[in-house]
Amino acid sequence: MKLKPFILVTTPLILAGVGAATGVSVHERRMSGLPQLGYVSCIHCHQRGLDTLPWAKPRPHHDAPGGIAVSPDGKTLFIALDDRDEVAEADLASFTVSRRTKVPGGPFGLALDAVGKRLFVACRNHDRVAVLDTLDLKEQASIDVGIRPTDIAYCKTAEGERLIVPNSGSDDISVLSVSPLLELTRSAAGREPYAVAVSGDGRRVCIANRMAVHDQILSQPYSEVTVIDPASGHILAREALQSAHLAEGITDVPTRGWTLNSVVRVSNLVPITQVKDGWVMSSGVAIARGNGEVTQVPLDEANAYFPDPSGVVASPDGKRAYVASAGSDVVTVIDLDKLAAWLAQADEAERGGAMVNMALSYRYVVARIPTGCDPQHLALSPDGSRLFVAERLEDRVLVVDTASLKPVGRIVLGDGGLDDPIRLGERVFTRARYTFQGQFSCRSCHPDGHVDGLSYDFDGAGVGDNLLANRSLCGVAGTEPFKWNGKNPTLQYQDGPRFARVLMRTDEIPQPQLDQLATYIKHLPPTRTIPWSRVGQPLTPAEERGRKLFFATKRTDGTPIPRALQCQTCHRPPLYTDRLLTSVGTKGSQDTSGVFDTPHLIGVGAMAPYLHDGRAKTLEEIWTIYQTDDKHGVSSYWSKLQLNDLVEYLKTL
Ligand code: HEC
Ligand code: HEC
Ligand code: HEC
Incomplete structure (x- = not known):
């Protein structure tokens, strides 16, 4: 027998023997650096490869409609099917799909030129924009943009035609010229630029940023609206939507x-127990009147909630707006004349407090149109007579007559995927019906399964104590136990009784739905934090230097770093966690314990803010501001440049 197989066979036997005798073996204590370690299984540290995790395996795909666009003659609807890598074309006389074409890379955002000859497609998974000829639906050109583009707008300017693309993963906005197809500028946006709208005169383009930012942990979050001059690509303004987030439309x-x-509007700093008073989240629209x-x-309304507002469109005569509520399967119809009348007579205080005035919406809401599951994108026919609603988890597009506000048909794309437990779980995830009065869904805090960038007060009695930063569910499979304090052993437990008691204030989610929910979450892949063009490519020299620091066993001067303080001991690949509880000196004044479950680091570049209470706004801050004593890895020997390298590396995980 060769040495290695011999060691591999005998060591476990010896360890098991010693383990049985001592409770836990010397090996585990030594390797974890935790002298008090209780029982742990070998697979805490000797994890299987990532390819064995549920999200790495093939799964069913569905005809979920993403962005939709109506042709200028009102005869055709184009539908992005990101999960299929296709774009569908539907005939609006018969409400049937006439053609489908392959567009690799997760087509999600759509825009047409002024005459409907070219269709521009933002492909979220491959970081590119494709140009299709609407005659034959063939791809004519393609250009790389920033990470995860979610939308696209076309406009004509004095300087030529332009495309504006919000890159939700790299927090920037690409401005492209059309002929030739070139990227003119890429400007910084807020956090997660998501949707884009062109002003009537084509001079201003506004971009909604989905995630909020906050200046300090205890300050109110706000979401940025980035205003761009499409001709030059220059930023004209950065407007703040105070206390608002998840601006998706x-x-x-x-x-x-x-x-x-x-x-x-989110009240993340008040104890979540206020759910029963309707204080946690309210849905609305922000109106910028150009002044x-x-x-x-x-x-x-006082006892009726319409969570997860998503797509929004306004009629060509400016008299009506339609807003999709993805969490409650409704499109709300707003009479803009009535809204304008209210705005004209309301004083500053009334306008400022409007969002918490639950007796206001009847003044301008004229109808609620029921839809299929998870309505997100909306579009209107050019004459405003037809409203199209992409029912994402139903694989259909609902067609509504805007005069009668009644459905007149449905464009069927797929069968809804009800035989797929992952899809069923996604339905549970997006539906608000499981929370008290339907106030919010899982998606309200975990959009696309990810974080919303906020910290919540889950247990505290007063405002702002016991804050816990949100955690991403993308790539969470295999990283149990869950929660910062590591108290929840399974996903079912995480979303079960305690969730019902603390968050939902209503009955528990029934067991079958709970299992579907867990299945959905386990299949969420980690968030990609590097450009698509770099996937599978070697690290840059800076990232490679950062990788060496991460795996360092000695300081630059050669002094050894104790095993317990090496990054790789706790953040052990391939999940970059040992799934054990440790203290790294981050206990805050409001924390009852300083012991936390070592967080996994896959996709960590997208998970700001950091640490259990979200106190660190950036990865750098974990060590520049919040570490003074080398308890969270040995950082005192790093130069500023070394820290930069380490952060560059962390952003590739
Ligand atoms: C706390 C983390 C941890 C736990 C728990 C743990 N190990 Fe290890 N083990 C390590 C580390 C670290 C090494 C060093 C080599 C490496 O990094 O893979 C190692 C090395 C080994 C090796 C040597 C093989 C090699 O790659 O050099 C064997 C065999 C082994 N462990 C078996 C086990 C068995 C069996 C168990 C369960 C009884 C177990 N380990 C539990 C962390 C752990
Ligand atoms: C009000 C915002 C909010 C809502 C709604 C919400 N979550 Fe969370 N979620 C959080 C926060 C904050 C954390 C971190 C809490 C902690 O660690 O104690 C978290 C943590 C989790 C975790 C643990 C992840 C990990 O790596 O430890 C899971 C799983 C999870 N949520 C699933 C869900 C599901 C499923 C739903 C819907 C049933 C849901 N969440 C609804 C805010 C929310
Ligand atoms: C002793 C175990 C241990 C060591 C060593 C360690 N960490 Fe951590 N790490 C943790 C724990 C526990 C947390 C959570 C602390 C908190 O939230 O307050 C954490 C948090 C983090 C986070 C923030 C994750 C998030 O989602 O907020 C990053 C990034 C990180 N560690 C990277 C590193 C790097 C890089 C090193 C080496 C310089 C390192 N860690 C060394 C245990 C460790």
């Missing part, structure tokens, strides 16, 4: 000079 209102945003003032008004 944006539209220009013709004839009025307004911009409307769908927003969630520098933004007013947010509610869509909710």
